[in-house]
Amino acid sequence: MPDSDSPDEETGFFFHHVAIIGIGLIGSSVALALRVNGFEGPISIADRNGEALREATELGLGTSYHTSAAKAVSGADMVFLCVPVGAMGATARAIAPALSKTAIVTDTGSVKGSVARAVSAAIPDKSRFVPGHPIAGSEQSGPRAGWATLFRHRWCILTPTEHTDPAATDVVAAMWRAMGANVEIMDIEHHDLVLSITSHLPHLIAYNIVRTAYDMETVTEQDVIKFSAGGFRDFTRIAASDPTMWRDVFLNNKTAVIETLGRFMEDLAMLQRAIRWGDGEQLFDTFQRTRNIRLSIIEAGQETAAPDFGRPRFDPRNPGRDVDQDQPHDTPHEAHHDHPVDVPDDDYDEEAF
Amino acid sequence: MPDSDSPDEETGFFFHHVAIIGIGLIGSSVALALRVNGFEGPISIADRNGEALREATELGLGTSYHTSAAKAVSGADMVFLCVPVGAMGATARAIAPALSKTAIVTDTGSVKGSVARAVSAAIPDKSRFVPGHPIAGSEQSGPRAGWATLFRHRWCILTPTEHTDPAATDVVAAMWRAMGANVEIMDIEHHDLVLSITSHLPHLIAYNIVRTAYDMETVTEQDVIKFSAGGFRDFTRIAASDPTMWRDVFLNNKTAVIETLGRFMEDLAMLQRAIRWGDGEQLFDTFQRTRNIRLSIIEAGQETAAPDFGRPRFDPRNPGRDVDQDQPHDTPHEAHHDHPVDVPDDDYDEEAF
Known part of the structure; x- marks a missing residue:
């Protein structure tokens, strides 16, 4: 388990300086979730897309903003790779020379086999790489799409490699739990x-x-x-x-x-x-x-x-009004959802009526 | 257009007694929508499923309840067939002898070709059958799943046959509009x-x-x-x-x-x-x-x-609280949805960083 003398024991963040490489939906949600859950250290953000970086700056997601990933990881002891899966290898190679010896590297890619191979091969100390995948998101993209509670009550899967130091896995697991996620350790192939x-x-x-x-x-x-x-x-x-x-x-x-x-x-x-x-x-x-x-x-x-994906049954001409109040049912609509499979069998035959 | 002397001109309901055959999600929503939008006449409900009929009675969806469809249509001048598509023919044959001469028959089936053929063949006056299909619903079933505003701002497609009297189509179209739906007339095959x-x-x-x-x-x-x-x-x-x-x-x-x-x-x-x-x-x-x-x-x-299907980002341990307030964004999350396709291109290459 993480060093219990850490000043961040209370928050679950056993590190002091985070770097987030790639500030899309997931990267920005990580930045917001860290802050909301009590991480007070510096957050260095890098993105090769200038517009995304500008938006991140406007939103105040970090404490420094970089077009160079290597500059962003300098001094960081927790490095998040939040770039598309196909860019993980190149990004790991770019940051490798600038990584501090104590830095733990993790990622949020949706595929773990190829990412684990590419990143492990690129960074100097593969025992400090903890592949990860939070099962959360939305169809939206970019820094403005992030939100602080995206990971709450969602699962984050960690897939340590054969080289990963279990202590590093513990630090990453504690961090995800601190951001509200449930953590599952899983084999990469599975x-x-x-x-x-x-x-x-x-x-x-x-x-x-x-x-x-x-x-x-x-x-x-x-x-x-x-x-x-x-x-x-x-x-x-x-x-x-x-x-x-x-x-x-x-x-x-x-x-x-x-x-x-x-x-x-x-x-x-x-x-x-x-x-x-x-x-x-x-x-x-x-x-x-x-x-x-x-x-x-x-x-x-x-x-x-809630039926229909919890899609609000709003009236666009009267958006402030909950249209459910039109419903003359005694029992509120939501009352029956305990048994969504418990519906009458509408079997019928020619003699139906 | 419907007779402008009708007492129901104001509501859009140019009939006096409705029968609903099949009281599932759609049938019960029709019953609720009629009432909420001003229909005051009798609503006779039939279902061969005793449990569904009991629930409809408990919910007060109609004014009379029948296991016999023929009994329910007796005296009705607007008959809704809301049974599964495969039961439409049998249901039409069952009600045919009891249909009043002035009754308009419509249905809510998701397929129109087979239903139009089966029902037209069964009822005495095919000029008074207007096949219809409201494009609305949810994954839930049974009378408790219905709600009064299900059809609001949704489309209802009417597919008159070659025999359908245009005046009957007008009455059915006016009724759907009165329940908040948009109406589209369409060829059956299309x-x-x-x-x-x-x-x-x-x-x-x-x-x-x-x-x-x-x-x-x-x-x-x-x-x-x-x-x-x-x-x-x-x-x-x-x-x-x-x-x-x-x-x-x-x-x-x-x-x-x-x-x-x-x-x-x-x-x-x-x-x-x-x-x-x-x-x-x-x-x-x-x-x-x-x-x-x-x-x-x-x-x-x-x-x-709203992202992620407008699924509420609720905290099950604190259900009264809108977790969105955690979000430290200046601009509210919903502010960017005007341009969901306008996201930065995350193109990258080996020289990315």
């Missing part, structure tokens, strides 16, 4: 497989369906936009995520994504066949089964039970 | 194609990915649940929709769904190939293109711009 199904594949198919819709000659863009409330709009949110970040994820988690995608396509082909041959029983069984997993996700606190 | 991409396919692939995740031997259910915030949980919401309803949609919109699904699978195979061969340019181009359509959907009022 991380990349789990995330391929819980995150990478959902993004790929969301991007893909939006493109398929775009390309339909007989369905206009206006049709798609106007009638998107039927399910499509939920995919467009995910498909609005940062293209650079996601290109890199797929290029760097190729094996796991292709394996998971292969299974998805086989399963989809089976549903296609069931539709073609009118096999209602197989469709019903599949659709019934998938309901339960959502209940588990809600119970695990990773989602709210 | 409806079924548009909805196959904006609604049916999104549901199919959401169901499918949840099933694929379930079936992975090396990824536990706990892994999927804990790390679902990375994208997967958004799919589980859609995959929690009513299985009977969706089985019927796919069985009844087979041609359009198979066409759309075929295109989706071809496009996905192309992305799979790009991943396998490391074609970052093709991935980036696809991901970049899909961002714009989301902006259009937000501008069209069919979605909020």
